[in-house]
Amino acid sequence: MSLRLQARRLACERDDRWLFRDLDLEIRAGEILRVEGPNGSGKTTLLKILSGQLMDHEGEVLWNGAPLRRARRDFLANLLYLGHAPGVKTALTPLENLAWYQALAGERGDEPTRLAALERFGLAGFEDLPAAQLSAGQQRRVALARLELTPRPLWVLDEPFTAIDRDGVIALEARLEAHTERGGGVLVTTHHELRASTRLRRLALGEGGGDVEG
Amino acid sequence: MWAFLHKLGSPRSFYAITERWLPPLWLAAVALILVGGVWGLAFAPADYQQGNSFRIIYVHVPAAFLAQSIFVTMAVAGLVFMVWKIKLADMAAAMMAPLGAGMTFVALFSGAVWGVPTWGTWWQWDARLTSMLILLFLYIGVIALRGAFASRDGGARAASVLAMVGVINIPIIKFSVDWWYTLHQTASFSITEKPAMPASMWLPLLLMVLGFYAFFIAVTLTRTRSEILRRESSKRWVRELIEEGH
Amino acid sequence: MSKAESRTAPLPEAGEASVGLAIAWRATLHRDLMLRLRRPGEVLNPLAFFALVITLFPIGISPAASLLATIAPGLLWVAALLAALLSLDGVFRDDAEDGSLEQLLLSPQPLSVLALAKVAAHWLLTGLPLALMAPLLGVMLSLPAGSYGVLALSLALGSASLSLIGAIGAALTVGVARGGVLLSLLVLPLYIPVLVFGAGAVQAAIQGGNVAAHLAILGALLAAALIFSPFAIAAALRISLNG
Numbered sequence: 001m002s003l004r005l006q007a008r009r010l011a012c013e014r015d016d017r018w019l020f021r022d023l024d025l026e027i028r029a030g031e032i033l034r035v036e037g038p039n040g041s042g043k044t045t046l047l048k049i050l051s052g053q054l055m056d057h058e059g060e061v062l063w064n065g066a067p068l069r070r071a072r073r074d075f076l077a078n079l080l081y082l083g084h085a086p087g088v089k090t091a092l093t094p095l096e097n098l099a100w101y102q103a104l105a106g107e108r109g110d111e112p113t114r115l116a117a118l119e120r121f122g123l124a125g126f127e128d129l130p131a132a133q134l135s136a137g138q139q140r141r142v143a144l145a146r147l148e149l150t151p152r153p154l155w156v157l158d159e160p161f162t163a164i165d166r167d168g169v170i171a172l173e174a175r176l177e178a179h180t181e182r183g184g185g186v187l188v189t190t191h192h193e194l195r196a197s198t199r200l201r202r203l204a205l206g207e208g209g210g211d212v213e214g
Numbered sequence: 215m216w217a218f219l220h221k222l223g224s225p226r227s228f229y230a231i232t233e234r235w236l237p238p239l240w241l242a243a244v245a246l247i248l249v250g251g252v253w254g255l256a257f258a259p260a261d262y263q264q265g266n267s268f269r270i271i272y273v274h275v276p277a278a279f280l281a282q283s284i285f286v287t288m289a290v291a292g293l294v295f296m297v298w299k300i301k302l303a304d305m306a307a308a309m310m311a312p313l314g315a316g317m318t319f320v321a322l323f324s325g326a327v328w329g330v331p332t333w334g335t336w337w338q339w340d341a342r343l344t345s346m347l348i349l350l351f352l353y354i355g356v357i358a359l360r361g362a363f364a365s366r367d368g369g370a371r372a373a374s375v376l377a378m379v380g381v382i383n384i385p386i387i388k389f390s391v392d393w394w395y396t397l398h399q400t401a402s403f404s405i406t407e408k409p410a411m412p413a414s415m416w417l418p419l420l421l422m423v424l425g426f427y428a429f430f431i432a433v434t435l436t437r438t439r440s441e442i443l444r445r446e447s448s449k450r451w452v453r454e455l456i457e458e459g460h
Numbered sequence: 461m462s463k464a465e466s467r468t469a470p471l472p473e474a475g476e477a478s479v480g481l482a483i484a485w486r487a488t489l490h491r492d493l494m495l496r497l498r499r500p501g502e503v504l505n506p507l508a509f510f511a512l513v514i515t516l517f518p519i520g521i522s523p524a525a526s527l528l529a530t531i532a533p534g535l536l537w538v539a540a541l542l543a544a545l546l547s548l549d550g551v552f553r554d555d556a557e558d559g560s561l562e563q564l565l566l567s568p569q570p571l572s573v574l575a576l577a578k579v580a581a582h583w584l585l586t587g588l589p590l591a592l593m594a595p596l597l598g599v600m601l602s603l604p605a606g607s608y609g610v611l612a613l614s615l616a617l618g619s620a621s622l623s624l625i626g627a628i629g630a631a632l633t634v635g636v637a638r639g640g641v642l643l644s645l646l647v648l649p650l651y652i653p654v655l656v657f658g659a660g661a662v663q664a665a666i667q668g669g670n671v672a673a674h675l676a677i678l679g680a681l682l683a684a685a686l687i688f689s690p691f692a693i694a695a696a697l698r699i700s701l702n703g
Contacts, residue, residue: 083562372700
């Protein structure tokens, strides 16, 4: 069973305005699909539909051939979604934040793996500080550490490069590449220009529809 | 039957179909309320205990019936909207909410007026009036929640959920208020007590109740139709309709 | 990382799934308790509010013990209800603002069950302390002897229902800016049955009425709230977060 997320004739209307119509797309193992478009073109809405959060749309979303509605549990067990807000509790330490996310996935987890994940994202030494004392970029890194911590084949990332410094951007970009090389799939929106690669495809959202390139 | 209901679910055919229903509905509402009202207020015999003050039931009872029915209808419309995603159901729910709140207020006000000759005060914590007051708060909550959302669709869904939660709670609230009232009963008369009535008293009441229901359906249809035009004003069929001069 | 990770995980067996759910449930409860305890003000403020409101009544009405004793059950219940309501707005709002509510919705575990863990945390650190504190304030209102146990028990039972019902309102208003007043408007009418039987239980204890019947109905209300409200909360959270 390999990963395959498809959308067929997707259309979304918000308060009498069509964000997009007749959108067909597919994410397979080993691919990065970058969704592009100006502000307000529906990038986040599209990501929310494709991650099963928004169900008020026309058209179908299929996970490995089955409608998302029916395959929801299986889909969510294979999805890692990082939204606009990092989802990091400022009153908790990075370690405690990660522990909750691990438990939310139904895994007991252990501290050494959490520590290792934080270290990989340059947070060694910060693991026991309340996240309120971390910078915005560091808080974002705590959220990104989940990419390491909970291996899920499908990543859906909404502006993951926000607030990250230059080295962090390069490392994250490499991580996306590595994930696809191992057979994972990535759906990402970003204003940051991703390095061209054979694995990268683009989807441009604009006025009332989308075009998939190469 | 199903095909007809399905057709009725689309705003455009709903608009066309209900156009023929409106005149008879309005006519029935006006005729029933006029006949029932004149009969009840002028010709029905006076109550042997309460005298003429009992005649307030010709307004109070239909308004109270309607207040409760509209809340239930609103919750059912909310369910239809949530399950089958029929936007028309939500439009109707949004349009009937203020009418329901108004009817609740009429029931409360007429109950208060009835209290003056009966209890000697404008307000008595009577079980039925207390339940009505709580119902008014429930209506205000649903209307306020819908208005508080920035997105119309979000407000519609939230109001539907609240109406459904409310409708599950109404019987529980009624039961608890009745329980509370029997523990603390103070008034000798209650507006809930229904003595046996002769036909000359209850027939006009029946006409009034039917008239109020016809009025409710007519108002809701009329308001829903104009809401359809407002929400679908960008669609071609509405523009054509306007050009035809309707 | 191993090759296996590139493949999608098979759906866990039923037994495994319930273990996973138990882990997620306990972790969510633990997290919410920890978050509240790290800001002790959030736990103590409702208690201080409760005591303060109770202090206002003798000042506003009369310090006569006989008068206070007759209205004490109702006053204590209404004040506790308002104190519990005060902290309700934050149950989902903080999580919605920092994005962790979104993550809760995306957990493979059923949302209604996880939301129940958050409500349980709210009750453990709001309703339960209020119930334990109420007898103390009862003394200040000359509550007749013999009703103190019933007061605490009825509040403990009733406040659990209040947390459950209130969480529906909190979930519905989480997307609304400054939704606090709106929340009270939505939730207070639904609180009336709990108030009737809660205050009624204390009255019954004073007047020698049937306490068990009142407590039984409070228990039934709690059972009904436990069954229905998780679904309403889950539906409301989905609506609030995603329009």
